[in-house]
């Protein structure tokens with residue numbers, strides 16, 4: 001299974017060969033700790049199980 005985070009959120013470099021993507025979970029949310037070798041950005045991408053929001057007035 002491939003990680004849904006394939007590219008650096010900061011500079012767009014593919015993370016497959018020169019980077020790190022580590023998945024962990026918080027409740028039902030999927031978190032991906034990412035490190036990019038090109039720009040040294042350490043980031044976390046979260047895929048929530050559900051989004052709770054409100055609809056703006058229109």
Ligand SMILES: [Zn+2]
Nearest residue numbers: 008011036039
């Ligand atoms: Zn980067």
